Amino acid sequence: MVTELINKYVWLIRTISKAGMSGLSLEDIQSKWENRWGTSYARRSFCNHRDAIEDVFGIKIECDRSRNRYFIRYSDDVEDQADGTAWLVNTFTVNSLLELGRERLSGRVSVENIPSGQKYLTDLMAAMLDNSQVRIEYRKYSSDLSEQLTVCPYALKEDMKRWYLVGYSLERDALRVYSLDRIVELKVLETKFRLPRNFDIDELFRDSYGVYLSENEEPQSIVLECDTEQARFLDGLPLHRSQRITWLTSKARVAIRVVPNPRLIMDLCALGPRIKVLSPDSVRDAVRESHRKALEE
Numbered sequence: 001m002v003t004e005l006i007n008k009y010v011w012l013i014r015t016i017s018k019a020g021m022s023g024l025s026l027e028d029i030q031s032k033w034e035n036r037w038g039t040s041y042a043r044r045s046f047c048n049h050r051d052a053i054e055d056v057f058g059i060k061i062e063c064d065r066s067r068n069r070y071f072i073r074y075s076d077d078v079e080d081q082a083d084g085t086a087w088l089v090n091t092f093t094v095n096s097l098l099e100l101g102r103e104r105l106s107g108r109v110s111v112e113n114i115p116s117g118q119k120y121l122t123d124l125m126a127a128m129l130d131n132s133q134v135r136i137e138y139r140k141y142s143s144d145l146s147e148q149l150t151v152c153p154y155a156l157k158e159d160m161k162r163w164y165l166v167g168y169s170l171e172r173d174a175l176r177v178y179s180l181d182r183i184v185e186l187k188v189l190e191t192k193f194r195l196p197r198n199f200d201i202d203e204l205f206r207d208s209y210g211v212y213l214s215e216n217e218e219p220q221s222i223v224l225e226c227d228t229e230q231a232r233f234l235d236g237l238p239l240h241r242s243q244r245i246t247w248l249t250s251k252a253r254v255a256i257r258v259v260p261n262p263r264l265i266m267d268l269c270a271l272g273p274r275i276k277v278l279s280p281d282s283v284r285d286a287v288r289e290s291h292r293k294a295l296e297e
Contacts, residue, residue, distance in 0.1 A: 006122060009053050011036060016061055016072050023064060023071030055129060120186045121163055127153050127188045131195060134167075137185040138178055146184050151176070152193035155201035159211045166201060166211075168193070177211050207259050209240060209267075214259040222264075223278040224254040230274045239267065253278070265290055 015032055016024055024032075026043065033041035050061045063070050127134050134153055139146040151167040154175075158164070163180040205211070207219040226234070231245055231252035240256040254275075258264065265286045268277060277284040 006125065008037070009049060009057070012049055012061075013053060013057065013059055013072070016070055019071065021071055021073075023067070023069035025069050029070065120180050120183055121156070123186060123188060124153050124156060124165060124180075128156070130188075131192050133170075133189045133191045133193050135187045135189055136165075136178065136183050139182050139184055141179075141182065149178075150189070151178070152195075154195060154199060155204075157201060157205070157211060164211050166204070175213065177213060206241075207257070209256075209258040209261055210263040212259070212261040212263060214261075217259045219257045219259050220280055220283075221255060221257050222260070222280065222283055224268075225251055225276045225278050226254060226271075226274055228252055230271070260286070269294075 012029075012033075015029065026046065029046065030041045033039075054060050059072060061070055062073055124134065126132075132153075134151050136149050136151060137146050138149055149172075150170040151165065152170070153165055153167045155166040156163060157166055157177075165178045165180060165183075167176065167178070168174070169176045204213070207217075208214050228247070228250065231247070231254060234243070234254055235245055239254070240258055242255075242257040244255045246253040246255070260283050265283070268275065268283070268287050269290045277287050
């Protein structure tokens with residue numbers, strides 16, 4: 001039910017944003033809704049959806065009273081691939097289109113499966129909207145035993161084809177990150193929580209690499225060297241939001257500013273001989289040691 005509702009929110013956002021500043025009348029929206037969903041669309045339902053969209057996505061559907069037409073003032077931002085909200089909107093849009101065309105496009109569209117996004121994602125989004133605590137049964141990768149935890153769900157973050165819950169654990173009395181595919185069971189509780197003022201998931205992970213929370217650690221400038229072909233690949237899919245590329249004659253230097261962690265070392269090793277770590281020495285040595293261990297029998 002929650003998934004269907006969010007899909008309808010996303011459809012409404014995309015439908016109105018495509019109209020640009022000229023907007024759509026309520027009659028236009030109702031007609032498009034009926035063609036897409038096969039049901040009538042009451043004004044009250046539309047107004048409720050407008051309010052929910054502003055709460056969920058931070059996107060305001062305005063009305064030009066002089067023309068009685070609805071529009072999204074910064075509709076280009078909905079299409080901005082670098083924007084987190086746009087990414088979420090586009091993700092749900094693609095999923096909806098794939099579901100809609102599953103039969104007609106069978107054998108012609110291939111996407112990688114993200115198990116953690118299927119079972120608990122929408123339940124957690126609903127809990128976040130209501131500021132409701134959740135009770136999870138969680139099993140770490142390093143253990144066969146599970147534990148019961150009560151968590152205030154602050155945010156959701158996707159990384160490396162996995163979804164993660166970022167929340168305050170009552171049992172740990174600290175902020176923690178939980179992989180959704182390690183959640184065995186989840187229940188949304190009636191107990192409410194208060195989100196910390198000015199909480200921002202992007203700011204929280206600003207100096208982090210992946211989903212590691214940096215605890216009062218200072219970020220370091222990490223400089224890599226690679227050929228121009230590899231640099232173009234990294235330019236299209238940056239290692240980190242802080243990434244900067246300096247283009248040289250036949251090579252390029254790629255710099256990021258993060259707190260080093262095991263995930264960073266793993267990703268640098270995965271690039272193999274295509275990159276060289278210039279600095280700092282600690283990261284360079286860690287990559288060298290990881291390669292050395294991989295060669296041991």
